[in-house]
Amino acid sequence: MTERRDQVEKLLGVLHRHSELVSEAFDGELTGDTRQRAKAIESLFEAGALKPYDEDTYRLNPRLREFIADHLSSYHAYQSLRGVSGTLRQAHAQWRELRRLKEKGTRRNVDTIFAALDESIADIAYSIEHNLAMLYVLLGSQFGNVVGLQAKIAQNAYYAAQVVSFLRDMETIRRFVERVDDEAIASGLSGVRTLISRRLGSRLLGWTGQLKDAQAAITRRLFDARRMEARLKNLSNFALWLDRNKTTTGWGFEGVDLQNAAEALWRPERIKVRPQPDVGDSDVLVSEGLARIVGALPPPKLEPKVKPLPVPQRMITDEDDGVVIEEEAPHERALREFITALNAPEAGYQSLASFKRQYHDIADLDEGAWLMYGFAQLQGPEYRLEVLSTPISGVFVLNEPFYDILVKREVL
Numbered sequence: 001m002t003e004r005r006d007q008v009e010k011l012l013g014v015l016h017r018h019s020e021l022v023s024e025a026f027d028g029e030l031t032g033d034t035r036q037r038a039k040a041i042e043s044l045f046e047a048g049a050l051k052p053y054d055e056d057t058y059r060l061n062p063r064l065r066e067f068i069a070d071h072l073s074s075y076h077a078y079q080s081l082r083g084v085s086g087t088l089r090q091a092h093a094q095w096r097e098l099r100r101l102k103e104k105g106t107r108r109n110v111d112t113i114f115a116a117l118d119e120s121i122a123d124i125a126y127s128i129e130h131n132l133a134m135l136y137v138l139l140g141s142q143f144g145n146v147v148g149l150q151a152k153i154a155q156n157a158y159y160a161a162q163v164v165s166f167l168r169d170m171e172t173i174r175r176f177v178e179r180v181d182d183e184a185i186a187s188g189l190s191g192v193r194t195l196i197s198r199r200l201g202s203r204l205l206g207w208t209g210q211l212k213d214a215q216a217a218i219t220r221r222l223f224d225a226r227r228m229e230a231r232l233k234n235l236s237n238f239a240l241w242l243d244r245n246k247t248t249t250g251w252g253f254e255g256v257d258l259q260n261a262a263e264a265l266w267r268p269e270r271i272k273v274r275p276q277p278d279v280g281d282s283d284v285l286v287s288e289g290l291a292r293i294v295g296a297l298p299p300p301k302l303e304p305k306v307k308p309l310p311v312p313q314r315m316i317t318d319e320d321d322g323v324v325i326e327e328e329a330p331h332e333r334a335l336r337e338f339i340t341a342l343n344a345p346e347a348g349y350q351s352l353a354s355f356k357r358q359y360h361d362i363a364d365l366d367e368g369a370w371l372m373y374g375f376a377q378l379q380g381p382e383y384r385l386e387v388l389s390t391p392i393s394g395v396f397v398l399n400e401p402f403y404d405i406l407v408k409r410e411v412l
Contacts, residue, residue, distance in 0.1 A: 014047045022049060025060040026068055029053055070130060073137045077145045078155065081134070081162045082127040084169050088176060091120040095180055095192070102187050117192065121199045124173065128207050131166060135159065135214045139221075149232065153225045156218050163215045170208055177201045330361040331370065335377055342383070342409045349386065349406040371405055384408045 015022055018040045021030060030050065032038030041058055044050045050058040060068075069075060094117040101110050138145075143155045177200050184193035242248075277290055328336070338355050341347060352374045356367060378385060386406040 011047055014043055015049060018044055022060065022064075025050060025058065026065060030058045031056055070133075073133070075134055075138065075145060077151075078158055079134070081131040081159075081166050084124050084127045084173065087120055087123050087127065088169070088172060091117060091124065092176065094120060095183075098189060098192060099183065099187050102189060114192070118195060121195060125199055125203070128170075132207065132210050132214070135163070135211075139214060139217050142221075149225065149229060153222065153229065156222045156225060160215065160218045160222065163211060163218065167208070167211055167215075170204065170211065173200060174204055177204065331365055331373060334359045334362045334370075335374060338374070338407075339378075342407060347409065349408045351404055351406055353404040371402075374407075375405055378407055382410055384410055 021037075021040055021044060024030060030041055032041045041050060045052075045058060049061050049064055051061055053059040094113055097113050098110065098117065101108070101113065138155075138159065143152045146152060146155055177196055180196045181193055181201070184190065184196070277293075278286065279290065281287070334356070337359070338350065338352070341355070342350055352371055353367060356362060356365070356370045362370065375385065375387075384407070386408075387402045388404040388406065390401045390403055
C-alpha cells in the first residue's frame with residue numbers, strides 16, 4: 001500500500017512540475033520545439049498524461065481531459081452521455097462471483113470482490129451524476145458550444161435521443177437493484193444489500209425525476225426552436241421580397257376595419273426615457289463618473305432659515321397694584337374642572353368626550369386633541385382610565401382607533 005501511494009505522489013508531482021504543459025495540452029496539441037520542452041513532454045508521456053497524436057505531436061490523455069472538463073464544466077459539441085451498461089454488466093459478474101463464493105463457504109477473495117463491486121457501484125452513481133450535471137449545464141447555456149439555430153436544433157434532438165436511451169439504462173439499474181435486494185437476503189449477504197440500496201436504490205427516484213425534467217426542457221426547446229425556424233423563414237422571405245421591390249409604395253387600407261386591426265400594423269409611439277445612474281453600483285468607473293458629474297454641479301442654494309414659532313404660553317397680566325396674575329388656558333381650566341367633578345363623593349366613571357361637549361369654553365378644540373390631552377394628563381395611580389375603542393373587523397390597522405375615555409378616581 002505504501003509503494004502504491006508513493007507512485008501516486010510521484011505522478012502528481014510530475015503533473016505539478018509541468019502544469020503549464022498540461023493546461024496547454026487541454027486546449028490543443030503539444031510539440032517539442034525546444035530541448036527543455038521536449039524533455040518535459042517526455043516526462044509527461046512516461047507518466048501517461050500525454051498520448052501520441054501525430055509525428056512529434058502529443059495530446060492530453062482523454063481520461064485526464066475528461067476529469068478537467070468536468071471540473072470546468074466544459075463540454076464538447078455532441079459529447080455523449082456517459083454509458084453505464086458496461087459497468088453494470090461488470091457489477092452483475094462481481095455479484096454472481098460473491099454469491100458463488102458464499103455458497104462454497106470460502107472467504108478467499110471475498111474482500112477483493114466486494115471492494116471491486118463497491119467501486120463499480122460508485123462508478124455507476126458518478127456516471128449518472130455526471131450526465132445530469134452535463135445536461136443541466138448545456139440546457140443552462142442553451143448549447144453555447146455550437147453557433148446557429150440549426151446546430152442548436154440538431155443538438156437538442158441528439159440529447160433528446162440520448163436521454164431516452166439513458167432512461168432505459170436507469171430501468172435496467174432498477175431491475176438490478178431489486179434482484180440484488182432479493183438474492184442478498186436469500187444468500188445472507190446483508191452488506192451487499194445495504195451497499196446497493198444506499199448507493200443506488202435510495203437515489204434512483206430522484207435521478208429519474210431529474211432526467212425526465214431535462215427531457216421535458218429539451219422537448220420544449222425543440223418545439224420553440226421549430227416555431228422560431230418557421231418564423232425566421234417567413235421573415236427571410238419577406239426581407240428578400242423587400243430587397244427585390246425597393247420602389248414599392250406599400251399597401252392601402254381600403255376596406256380594412258382599422259378598429260379591429262392587428263397591433264403589428266400600428267407604429268408604436270416612442271417613449272422618452274431619461275437615463276438614471278445606479279448609485280448602488282460599486283464599479284469603479286461608475287463611481288468615478290458619478291463623482292465627476294456631482295463635482296460639475298453648481299453649489300446648492302441655501303434655504304432661508306425659518307424662524308420657529310414661539311411656544312404658546314399662558315397669558316400673564318400685570319395689575320396696577322403690582323400683583324402678577326397668571327391666566328389659565330381654556331383647556332387647562334376645563335381639565336381642572338373635570339378633575340373636580342371626579343373628586344366629588346360617589347362620583348363614578350366620567351366621560352371626557354361628554355364633558356367636552358358640555359363645556360362651551362373649549363367648543364372650538366378638536367375632540368381627538370382633547371381626548372389625547374386628557375389621557376396624557378390623567379395617567380397615574382390616582383385615576384383609572386378605560387379607553388372605548390371602535391370595533392373594526394377584517395381590516396389590519398397599526399393604531400387602534402377610539403372614540404371616548406372613561407375616567408374614575410381610584411380609592412387609595
